[in-house]
Amino acid sequence: MPTDLPVHFLEDITKKFSDHQIVGSGGYGQVYKGVLTNGTEIAVKKLYDLRGLDDVQFSNEFSNLMRVQHKNIVRFIGYCNEARHELMEVNGEDVLCKMIYKVLCFEYLPRGSLENYLHGEYGEESRGLDWCTRYKIIMGICEGLSYLHGGLEEPILHLDLKPANILLDNNMVPKIADFGVSRPFGGSHTHTTKVCVGSEYYMAPEYLAQRKISNKNDIFSLGIIIIQIMVGHKGYSKYGEMSSTQQFVDLVANNWRNRIGDTSMHAKEECQQVKKCVEIAVRCVEVDRHSRPAINDIIHELKQTEIYTRAVSSSQDQAKVAKIGLWGGAGGSSHYDIEVAPRRLESLIISSGEVIYSLEFSYIDHSGQQHTSGTWGGYGPNKGNKRTKIQLGLIEYVTEVSGTIGPFDRAPAGVITSLTFITNKGSYGPFGEVRGTPFHIPVQDNGSIVGFFARAGWYVDAFGIYVNPKQKTVEDDDDEDSLAKIGPWGWNGGSHRDIKVAPRRLESVTIHSGNVIDSLEFSYSDRDGQKHSIGPWGGLGGTAYTIELGPLEFLTGICGTMGPFNEAPDRDVVTSLTLITNARRRGPFGRGGGSPFQIPMRGNGSIVGFFGCADSFVHAIGVYANPHLQEAPAPQTGLTRIGPWGRSGGESHYVDAPEPHRLVSVTIRSGDVIDSIEFSYADHDGSEQVVGPWGGPGGNAYKIELMPLESLQGITGTFGPLDAASPDTVVITSLTFSTNQCLSYGPFGQGAGGGGTPFTAPGESDGCIVGFFARAGCYLDALGVYTRTDAQLY
Known part of the structure; x- marks a missing residue:
């Protein structure tokens, strides 16, 4: 759809701006529902006469809005700025008049505004919204506002933030709308205006009294909205009736504690989250604007309440990705994970300096919905030294991540000190300083890395990956038995070894080892139940050790070392291996030495086969990971x-x-x-x-x-x-x-x-x-x- 839209096109899709198509109105124009020929619905906002807004300024301002793209900002589609002569009846005579059409088009959200859920047509329904839904709305508004204040080259102040300007999609994801009075400003500056715009109830006191404008105006409005989401549309008035701030905080927290009761398996955590949200809200509505928190600090505090690790969606999509890791140090006060299984990685944002300070990324799920995760980690000195965004192309995907792990500052247990991302098109990085113990995570065949999970505090202490076994660049049928092929680790030379039939379940592993890993042999069952014996790959030296996996036992991780060996001075070999199952640990085999590596599976995935390189010794080893749910019983005692x-x-x-x-x-x-x-x-x-x-x-x-x-x-x-x-x-x-x-x-x-x-x-x-x-x-x-x-x- 073009960005500069002709009037006749808009008349066609709104039935000539028919009253029957009106879905809303405000101080700046009426909103009509437009229906395209393919059935897609869009919101068409026909502006009233905006005096002082000339054609050039109008076009420039709303062309800039085309670059505003965030999951919590309503998507701007296009605009019309057209003048034409029309006959109009004036005092009983037809007069040819110049009509100026200024129209904005946005994505259409049928659930309407947050105002409807607070005290409008869905008022009763809003009383049934659980805490998780309300928290999701609060966090979404905050992340959208953070993008406006700090995610663009030139910050944008909304200046009319209110429930009526927050729209909800079918999944109750909030999207900030109506930039009729918004304007670009330096985020830390204060300006003064002679004109009072916006909705008075949500205006900051310094704006009402002195017309002072800064990013803290939006923070004040945000505080009122959070209170209303938690208490109801009269919540801010109730706050004003309280004898103290603490009395209001305790009242709201106690009311929600009674409401949550035993209805949630995370009742304690949700009650802590409620208290933190109301504490933030009352700080946002401080009379002194200098006492109001910054939006990024608000988000950081909210994320600290997410103290339990969210499980990936329990839908069948979960089984389509393998969860592998963590790599890094043992620290990190918060565990971060994604809620919906990823299908394709879209972008990454890395904040780095001496180490990796934070990670943020966006991805598409199996339903085609976009998700943004992060920021995970801290800001580093001066709010992070270097912030880099990697935007992947339509047919570009990440095939390898490498980096280093080492001690830093107050984290002697180690943090991620550097990261490099390899795609099928090129390389990004290194970010951070390359020092410490190296690691690399390559994905083979047509697989790709599509998401992350992590432990983080002030830095990214450790992280793991989600692997899509078969990255699709064209639409095709899903392969229910897709396997993630990861590795190899070691020297990528000698005779390449692999299997021909996809494994379903690993049955046994035989390792010959002495000073190093001399050979590897294993057996597995395929999807039809047929058993295959593979190997031995390597030489005949060393002592043989056979590990037979029980009916409910699965290989959940491998760790080892790789390095030079005097009998193969020009070629690294695998010098030790340890196998970890859901029931026991076997090894180490080999006497170690060299660079360590590990392949820990997460969730319910398992390692079901191997590939690598081997001649007289095992020079490199990689794994096939089955991301599908296994039928192993959960430990009874934990x-x-x-x-x-x-x-x-x-x-x-x-x-x-x-x-x-x-x-x-x-x-x-x-x-x-x-x-x-x-x-x-x-x-x-x-x-x-x-x-x-x-x-x-x-x-x-x-x-x-x-x-x-x-x-x-x-x-x-x-x-x-x-x-x-x-x-x-x-x-x-x-x-x-x-x-x-x-x-x-x-x-x-x-x-x-x-x-x-x-x-x-x-x-x-x-x-x-x-x-x-x-x-x-x-x-x-x-x-x-x-x-x-x-x-x-x-």
Whole structure:
């Protein structure tokens, strides 16, 4: 549809601006419903005579609106600015008059405005809106306003923000509309106008009294709207009747607590969200504009209330993507995820400097709807050093992400220090500073990376990916058995090895290993139930280890190392492998050394086959990931055992009954290495249990006392030789502990300064580390963790 629309076209689609087509009116014009020949409906706003707005200014201003594109801003389609002579009856005579048509066209939203739901024709219906829907509307308005204030080269102030100018689509997604009085301004400046425009009820006091204009005018209007969404259209009047701000906050919070009751599985979190929203709203309506928060700070505070990880949509679309990761450090106070399964990645925005500060992206779901996720992370110095947007072309998709992980500032457990994105068309990056441990995540065949999930606080601490196994650039039938082909990791030389029939379920894995991985062999079942045996790929050296997977056991992750080997000096080999299932951990096979890599599956996906490169040794390994739901039963207790990391020396130690429910304290004795570990935990009855010490009495003692709402989210460390005189005695050489309060304890031991093999023991995204198991003698030889994924830990 053209942007400059002729009058006759608009007359055709509105039945000559018939009164029967009127769907609304305001101070600047009447809105008609226009119907195109293909049945598409659009909103046609015919403006009244706007004195002082000449033709050039009109065309320039509304041509600029064509570049305003955001999911929470009503989409501007086109305009008409045309003059023509028409016969009109004046005092009983036909007079040829010059008629000027100034018309704006927008997407048509049949649900109408938010005002209808607050006190209009849907007033009763609005009382049935649950909290999640209201919060979605509040957040959408905030994100739309943030885009106007800071997402464009020249900020736009709305100046007439009110429920009537917020439209709702069929999914109750809010879209800010009616820019009749909006104007571009420097976001931090204040201006004065002689003309009073807008709706007085929503005007800021400095605007009413002195005609002062700044971005804080819109913040004041936003505060009133949030109050009305939470309390009703008379909410702001009720606020004015209260004796104190706190009395109003408590009243609204208590009313919603009673309303939510036990109707939501996240009632506690939703009540906290309610209180935060009303606290923000009353700060927005402060008389002193300097006391009102900035829109980005509002969004940051709101996102901090999203403390439980949102699950991906439970529709069948969920099974069309594989969820893999995380890669990064153990910190990050907030877990971020998407709500609807992605199909195609559209754009990314990276904020970077010395590290990756934040990530934002947009994607299309399987229904063709666009979603924007983020900003995940912080702003960095000076509100982020460098902000870069990657806009993918129509037939462009991301096939690989690489980067580095390393310690930074107050995050010694590591953050994402750099990122590079590879597409089928080119490369973007690196963003950040390339330092630390490298990683890369390549996707093979016609697959692509279509979305992300992450842990983030002030930085992007760790992130994972969603993979669409078959990226479609043309419309075709969905392949229900699509697999994500990811990798390989290692040296991409030698003889390439792959399978010919798509795997459905992995049955067994046989590894030959000594100093390195000599060969790999595996068996799997295809979609018809036929069994296939593959390999061996590689040489005949080493000792054979066979892992038979049980009927309800699935391979959920692989980690290992790759590097040079003296028998193949010009070609890297896979030097170690560890296989992780939903029931146990097997390995490590091989003696390690070199660069680490990991392939952790998330959700209900599993690794069902392999490909790679092999001659006398296994030089590279990649995986086939099945994103479809598996039929493995969920753990009954929510307790998972992960690890251990280290070597096989010392005596085994485990937690006896009762099971740990919450970690209370950890005591580490360390010097050059970790000498011992001792910890206490609360069981399900609240009784405190003390375990250990496991190890020897050497070193200095350090005790970590966790606060009542503090939980251990991850551990990083190193293991290596005890000293130069004992190269075969491998122990834990350093440990660092990270919690959900953005606190890091350590490093303990000297291994973190260099030397030793690094490892990471992350807690679950919806839980935490609640205890340990280990092997220990005179020192701590190996360490594993118990994680609990119960929805409620305290």
